[in-house]
Amino acid sequence: MVIPERIYHYFIPAELRDPMSLRYDQLVTVVNGFFVSSVLLAILPSAVLIFSPLAIRYYFQLAICLSTLLYIKLTGRYMLMLIATMLSGYAIIMVNCLESGGILSIQVSAFYLLLLTGFWADRRVGKVMIFTSLLVILYLYNQTRVESMAQSLETALAYHLGITVFFGMFFWMVYQQYDDTKRQFREQQRAKIDELDKAVRERTQQLFSLRQTLSRDFHDETGNILSAITRQAGILRLRIKDDGNAKPIIDNIIANSEQLYASSKDFLWSINHNSDSPDELFTHLTSFGQVFYNQFDIAFSATNRAPEPTYRRLDPFVSRHLIFMFKEAMTNTVRHSGCDEVQLAMEVAEQWVYISLADNGKWKNPDPSVGHSGISNMKKRAAENNLELTMELTSSGSLIGVRAPLSPITTIS
Numbered sequence: 001m002v003i004p005e006r007i008y009h010y011f012i013p014a015e016l017r018d019p020m021s022l023r024y025d026q027l028v029t030v031v032n033g034f035f036v037s038s039v040l041l042a043i044l045p046s047a048v049l050i051f052s053p054l055a056i057r058y059y060f061q062l063a064i065c066l067s068t069l070l071y072i073k074l075t076g077r078y079m080l081m082l083i084a085t086m087l088s089g090y091a092i093i094m095v096n097c098l099e100s101g102g103i104l105s106i107q108v109s110a111f112y113l114l115l116l117t118g119f120w121a122d123r124r125v126g127k128v129m130i131f132t133s134l135l136v137i138l139y140l141y142n143q144t145r146v147e148s149m150a151q152s153l154e155t156a157l158a159y160h161l162g163i164t165v166f167f168g169m170f171f172w173m174v175y176q177q178y179d180d181t182k183r184q185f186r187e188q189q190r191a192k193i194d195e196l197d198k199a200v201r202e203r204t205q206q207l208f209s210l211r212q213t214l215s216r217d218f219h220d221e222t223g224n225i226l227s228a229i230t231r232q233a234g235i236l237r238l239r240i241k242d243d244g245n246a247k248p249i250i251d252n253i254i255a256n257s258e259q260l261y262a263s264s265k266d267f268l269w270s271i272n273h274n275s276d277s278p279d280e281l282f283t284h285l286t287s288f289g290q291v292f293y294n295q296f297d298i299a300f301s302a303t304n305r306a307p308e309p310t311y312r313r314l315d316p317f318v319s320r321h322l323i324f325m326f327k328e329a330m331t332n333t334v335r336h337s338g339c340d341e342v343q344l345a346m347e348v349a350e351q352w353v354y355i356s357l358a359d360n361g362k363w364k365n366p367d368p369s370v371g372h373s374g375i376s377n378m379k380k381r382a383a384e385n386n387l388e389l390t391m392e393l394t395s396s397g398s399l400i401g402v403r404a405p406l407s408p409i410t411t412i413s
Contacts, residue, residue, distance in 0.1 A: 343357070
């Protein structure tokens with residue numbers, strides 16, 4: 001009988017449904033065994049009742065099986081109820097045998113099914129049941145008093161003892177081999193997982209080294225080139241300072257070079273291994289804010305309200321978008337608020353990080369005749385990256401806040 005996963009999972013507590021756990025395998029085996037037994041005990045005794053009223057006692061066994069399934073669902077344990085089920089099974093079969101011929105009763109064969117059930121559920125219980133079945137058969141033999149059938153009694157005794165030993169040893173060896181095979185499979189599975197983990201760690205380390213090298217080389221080469229362009233443009237501006245037409249072009253070249261250099265720094269920082277750390281992100285934004293606001297004589301402060309460094313991480317793409325969003329917010333405070341004080345703050349919880357930028361200016365709505373895409377870009381970035389954006393733009397000050405989700409840290413070991 002192939003039992004659907006949703007059925008046996010119903011009787012296994014959610015916290016124990018780990019396919020990689022040996023305990024999970026044992027619970028699945030026990031639950032399936034008791035489920036099948038419950039179905040059979042609900043059907044077969046009804047048919048047997050036509051021939052023997054003794055079968056009604058098996059409904060008591062059905063009640064114990066159903067109670068065991070409920071017990072497993074509530075506690076995740078089974079051994080106590082398994083032992084109770086086996087003992088009640090022996091009691092029911094033995095009483096039925098005594099009332100229907102003792103050792104000569106056809107119901108003695110039910111002991112073999114009980115023995116199989118014990119081995120199926122737990123090999124430790126099955127081993128004990130071999131000796132228990134032998135003792136019960138000897139007891140039935142002693143309780144069967146038919147002097148005229150002494151030879152038949154001895155034959156039945158020898159037959160049942162032999163069959164019990166045979167099936168007991170057979171079940172023992174079969175399930176022992178099954179356990180050994182399953183253990184070898186799990187060892188191979190764990191070895192493969194360890195091998196894959198090692199390969200992933202090595203590959204991650206290689207990527208980390210590559211990113212560091214790429215970041216360093218790109219920074220050195222690009223920084224030198226942009227610095228040379230800026231210096232040369234500055235010299236050129238001095239030489240042709242009287243040329244009113246050329247000066248704006250040169251100023252634009254210098255501005256673009258400086259902007260490209262700043263953008264390249266953001267890009268290099270974003271491919272850095274620690275760029276997904278909220279603390280590193282906040283430090284990067286703080287550094288930018290200090291340099292940026294010094295140009296406009298605006299007081300800038302940064303407050304990290306996290307009690308200690310967080311060991312959780314941002315999505316790398318989210319980290320980069322947060323940089324763009326808060327640089328845009330910092331630019332807007334200068335253009336539209338007329339503030340003289342700005343504060344950057346960060347709060348970190350278990351599942352999220354919240355970064356805010358507040359100023360004490362009076363927000364001025366931008367001229368609608370001039371194209372402005374800063375705020376709309378911030379809203380678009382927030383929507384595309386599962387970020388919660390809040391904006392309070394008032395005459396007494398403005399505040400831009402972004403809440404971003406955190407994920408567990410990934411470490412290199």
